[in-house]
Amino acid sequence: MERRGFLKGLAGACALTAVGAPTLSLGAEKPKSPNEISYEKALEVITNGKGAKDSDKVHLVVPEIAENGAVVPVKVTVNHPMEPNNYVKSIHILSTKNSNARCADIFLTPANGKAYFATRVKLGGTQEVVAVAELTDGTFIKAHKSVKVTIGGCG
Amino acid sequence: MAKRKSLIKIKPKKYKVGDIVKVDFIVIHPMDTGMRKDKKTGKIIPAHYINDVQFFYNDQLVTKMVVWESVSTNPYFSINMKITEPGKIKVVYKDNQGEVNEKTKKVKPKKG
Numbered sequence: 001m002e003r004r005g006f007l008k009g010l011a012g013a014c015a016l017t018a019v020g021a022p023t024l025s026l027g028a029e030k031p032k033s034p035n036e037i038s039y040e041k042a043l044e045v046i047t048n049g050k051g052a053k054d055s056d057k058v059h060l061v062v063p064e065i066a067e068n069g070a071v072v073p074v075k076v077t078v079n080h081p082m083e084p085n086n087y088v089k090s091i092h093i094l095s096t097k098n099s100n101a102r103c104a105d106i107f108l109t110p111a112n113g114k115a116y117f118a119t120r121v122k123l124g125g126t127q128e129v130v131a132v133a134e135l136t137d138g139t140f141i142k143a144h145k146s147v148k149v150t151i152g153g154c155g
Numbered sequence: 156m157a158k159r160k161s162l163i164k165i166k167p168k169k170y171k172v173g174d175i176v177k178v179d180f181i182v183i184h185p186m187d188t189g190m191r192k193d194k195k196t197g198k199i200i201p202a203h204y205i206n207d208v209q210f211f212y213n214d215q216l217v218t219k220m221v222v223w224e225s226v227s228t229n230p231y232f233s234i235n236m237k238i239t240e241p242g243k244i245k246v247v248y249k250d251n252q253g254e255v256n257e258k259t260k261k262v263k264p265k266k267g
Binding site (some may be wrong): 034035070071072095098099100102103104105106107108109111112113114115116117118119120121122123 | 177188189190202212215216217219220221223224225226227228230231232233234235236237239
């Protein structure tokens with residue numbers, strides 16, 4: 001009886017380690033981003049649930065094919081006057097498939113003279129880059145373009 | 156606190172009062188996402204990224220940025236600014252580990 005019990009215990013322990021080990025290694029391979037948020041959720045938070053309209057006013061310049069996803073140049077210009085009571089309040093740059101969809105939020109003032117912003121972002125794979133602009137009258141306009149990434153930038 | 160190399164560039168080099176110029180800001184920073192592993196030790200590198208950048212022109216806030224970890228290593232930010240008087244441009248940047256640094260650049264508009 002003792003021997004049988006010991007063997008059972010041993011088998012159980014083996015099964016546990018066998019099940020436990022792969023899940024552990026999987027967990028270590030894909031650590032979660034501390035600020036994980038999906039694109040839809042991020043857009044909802046930014047626009048307060050109003051949503052954004054596609055517009056020709058927002059000019060988004062990104063490369064069609066990015067060889068290295070770690071450095072993707074992004075340039076945004078909004079054709080809108082920058083007067084004291086009528087200006088572009090903010091520009092938000094989002095990506096559709098990164099684990100944290102938000103890249104940068106820029107809050108402008110009339111002292112900028114022109115609504116322009118450029119930076120470089122990391123993209124984890126082929127996806128779309130979206131630029132959302134908020135105007136002083138409370139409306140949101142956006143533009144999007146897809147970028148083909150041959151080597152991901154998050155690994 | 157680590158001292159970081161940073162650079163402010165005003166483009167074009169020659170500008171007058173009333174011109175709208177491009178202000179580029181570059182800083183040497185790792186921008187770790189917290190999702191990457193150290194290849195030697197196998198441990199996850201903790202997240203370390205710039206999360207707040209503010210552009211001041213003569214102590215007046217012109218642009219404020221909230222930055223996330225998806226911005227590339229050694230980040231580059233470029234905005235436009237309207238030159239109204241001689242003075243200085245100051246950029247204050249903070250990261251998620253509590254580092255606060257700043258960089259200033261003199262504004263000298265050409266006459267005429």
